[in-house]
Amino acid sequence: MWPDSSMLRLSVCVLFLPVCWCVPLAGWVESPGYPRGYEPHAALSWSRCAPPGHTLTLTLVHLDLEDGYECENDVLKVYADGGLISSLCGRMSLDELRSSVNPSLLSSSGGCLNVSFSADYSNTERHTGFRAFYTTQDYDECDDPNIECSHFCYNYIGGYMCTCPPGYLLNADNHTCSVSCTEDLSGSLRGQVTPPGHPGPLRLRRPHCSYSLAVEEGLQLVLEFTGQFDVETKPSGECADAVRPIDTGSSQVHILFDSDDAGTNMGFTVTYKTKRMTCPGEVTAESSLMPRRQQYVMGDTVTVTCDAGTAVELAVAPGIKSNMTFESRCQKNGEWKPVYQCEAVDCGEPDIPHAVEIVRPLSTHYKSELRFTCISKYYKLESDEVFTCEADGHWKSITGQTKMPRCLPVCGVTESQMSSGRILGGKRAKLGEIPWQLLIKNPSRGGASLISDQWAVTAAHVVDGLETTQLAVRGGMIDGAATDAVIMYTEKIIIHPKYEKGKSDESRTTFDHDIALLKMKNKVQLGPNLIPICLPEWAAAKEGEMSTVSGYGMREKKDIARFLFYADIAEIGEDKCKETPNNKNGNRLVFTENMFCAGMEGMDSCQGDSGGPLFVPRVGTGTADKPYRLKGIVSWGAFCRDRNYKGYYTKVQNYLDWIRETMEKDEED
DSSP states (O other): OOOOTTSOOOEEEEEETTEEEEEEOEEEEEOTTTTTOOOTTOEEEEEEEOOTTEEEEEEEEEEEOOOOGGGOSSEEEEEETTEEEEEEOSEEOHHHIIIIIGGGOBOOTTOEEEEEEEOOSOOSSOOOEEEEEEEEEEOOGGGOTTOOOSSEEEEETTEEEEEOOTTOEEOTTSSOEEEEEEEEOTTOSSEEEOOTTTTSOOOSSSEEEEEEEEOOTTEEEEEEEOSOOBOOBOTTSOBSSEEEOOOOSSSEEEEEEEOOSOOOOOBOOEEEEEEEOEEOSOSSSSEEEESOOSOEETTOEEEEEEOTTEEBOOTTSTTOOOBOEEEEEEOTTSOEESOOOOEEOBOOSOOOOTTEEESSOOOOBTTOEEOEEESSTTEEESOOOOEEEOTTSOEEETTOOOSOOOEEEOOSOOOOOOOOOOOBTOEEOOTTTSTTEEEEOSSSOEEEEEOSSSEEEEOHHHHTTOTTSOOEEEESOSBTTOTTOEEEEEEEEEEOTTSOTTOOTTTOOBOTTOOEEEEESSOOOOBTTBOOOBOOOOOOOOTTOEEEEEESOOOSSOSSOSBOEEEEEEEEOHHHHTSOOBOTTSOBOBOOTTEEEEEBTTBBOOTTOTTOEEEESOTTOOOSSSOOEEEEEEEEESOGGGSOOOEEEEEGGGGHHHHHHHHHHHHHO
8 A cells, every 4th residue: 555645755865986866765746636626727747857877657546637538628747758658637547557557657767757737727527636656766777678788787776887707808888898909010011910829729708809001102902811711600601700891902901800709710811912002993973084094093194074964063163063074183092083073964944934834844954855835825835846954054955046935925816706886986895805905094195005915015205205204004904994904014115216206296297206115014914805916017008908996085075985995997098198287386297108097987096096006907807817916006187076087107017127126125135
């Protein structure tokens, strides 16, 4: 029967070497209020540590706690050496505690036990708690399978010691015993090594013999077994006695000989001599040497060439594995220096252009291949060439290209059908019908046309004087007041260099070169309602050819249109186009070869449409094989309400070179 909690606590003071440990040998630990029961929110923390060479055990004799899923209510936790070893709740009998819990409540030698008890806010019934008895005991290290003495082990309170039989020495590890026979033969250029007692039978008990050989740098030792070799072998074929290792090709060699207690074998003889130091026939893997020889000696220099697809990273060019060769010299110690690793060429992560995706999983090593696709159907890959990681560390196509293919926006192809709705005398556009149409609201109203995923074109007079202004350009809509419009902000406004900037309407006599490019800060996300229009092809003007003009400008009875309208109009002959209106000062405006005019009875572009598109073919007749192309930019004309029905447009085909060169130069910058 265990003593109650009022028992005297026993203590022992053990004097061993220079340390004195005074610890309680045993005692009780129990929950608050035991055995009457514990209150809500009751808690207890208890900790004890065993002195070196001792263990601490905990024996639970009573357990009655509130039960719960994973002991979420009341819980008793026991930790050994900082790790949780048991988490308990509910009721358990003494037999259950003895069989399933108590055997595990044990610290390591010199370790600690910690007990943590906590109760929650309420219990449905009163629980008595827990009670446990702890004891401190000496740890028998000689029974520990992890502690091995080669001969004898003696346990004492708080520790243990290994001892040897007469005639043996305890090694520095304080665990193994051996007979020592050590000989230093350094400086000797030739001779023999034999075990003690040779040529007679080996009679030493467990000898541990070490023979050291060393010669000056530039020479190497050559060892050979000569004469009789007779060491004990077990019936299983394993070595009972062993000689290890015979390390040749070096200026320093150690020969170790170990034997057991049995056998009458005659031993061995190792003959040694010296020769000039040689280096191996390989400096590094994945390479070849020049000149190629059967043997390399100290002082030889070779050129190391990495195999195809491998390269070295030299100190002169860190991080760049494109050096195929390096020189190395055979040293006095038989090693090559310098030595670099020929590693697989890594072309690195390719610089993937916007909207391009890699089709297959990316590997960047030699001979890896890259195939490409575009992120959506609104882009088209300009080339489907496969790029390969070449031996020079660069991605190249089969035709030798190093610049990755681009995904170019698909232009002039819409997804909507022909509109049936009702610019001056025009029709109201449906969403997605003219997806390249853009709107500039401030500082003055005008239009523009998207020609790529980052560039738009408009009339120069719309943005004259605004080159340093950040414009907000709206697209992806047909309602000028739409709150869900795509808003793009300009990064650059580039007016054609030959356009006469800064002139007022009264003093201007020509709108020649009325064209400007807008570069947006960011590439826009293309979709069914926001698609670029194609640039025109080179073609002669056709009088009477039908085209469509669109915009958010004035209509018959309104200052400006809230919604996007368009009208189908015909190109007018050059002779009639030369019959130009006058400016506000009464001077006739000049018609040039960079313009054309178009209109029809009741149909015309108007104020507020400037900068917008005139395109072919007419709305609703474009196809994938015949995409919509930007033929003109709304430029100037008589006041549309004068019923002139003749508008003047910038002829875009005359500016194709300027547009492309400006965009390409900007990308290079």
